[in-house]
Amino acid sequence: MNIAYLVKLTSKAWSLKILALLDSGTPARQAPLLAATEASRSSFTSSLTHLMELGLVEKNPGHGHPLRPEFRLTPEGIIAAAMASSIIEIVPKETDFSLIRRNWAVPILAVTQTPQRFSHIKTGLETITDRALSKSLSILEEQEWLKRDINLSHRAPFPTYHAVNKGLKINRAVNLHI
Incomplete structure (x- = not known):
């Protein structure tokens, strides 16, 4: 898969x-x-x-x-x-499962095992719009399933995202079967 x-x-x-x-x-x-x-x-x-x-x-x-x-x-x-x-x-609780039911939650978590830039996540998911990706990233970050870090190693700082907590567990469950 x-x-x-x-x-x-x-x-x-x-x-x-x-x-x-x-x-x-x-x-x-x-x-x-x-x-x-x-x-x-x-x-x-x-x-x-x-x-x-x-x-x-x-x-x-x-x-x-x-x-x-x-x-x-x-x-x-x-x-x-x-x-x-x-x-x-x-995610046995309904409040957590309602987040999984969102179209892009699981695919986003699947591609963020390592820190990824917005553009790299978008490229990996092909059909996602900027707005849908931005909104999903925000929701996953609020839930603390995704962590946003600012990378200062380049001249222009940029954010990176990676799965954490339950998000990382979901990432591992998906990547085990992909």
Whole structure:
């Protein structure tokens, strides 16, 4: 799994939670999964459809009713689900998990294992806008998952960002599976 794929995976709010639930053995029908995520029906459906389009989750043939299918992880989904479970273990509280549901939090943490400049982070994430990156960096810094340092070694000082605390744990969990 590369960073571009991680960006696609985390682009839907409940994707990581659904993968982690399937990995943990939660009954793989829509109703139990929906109840366990505590997401709205439309957000949940959108995330589940997204996971199916990525080829991580599929309908389990021969199980369930056509209107209430049972789902299972694909071989690629098993790898992604292991990563998702690792992340969920790091941030079990809903207040922390709400930050993980943000589109860019996990990909930003994944590329900031070492101090990185704004432009390098942007290049690594390709499709992110300056505004989205700036806002995400600020939120992650407020949460103390990312540290901003000013590098004074050059003529013009510039900030660098690197993952710390829970952010570094998430970075390690993601990079273990990338």
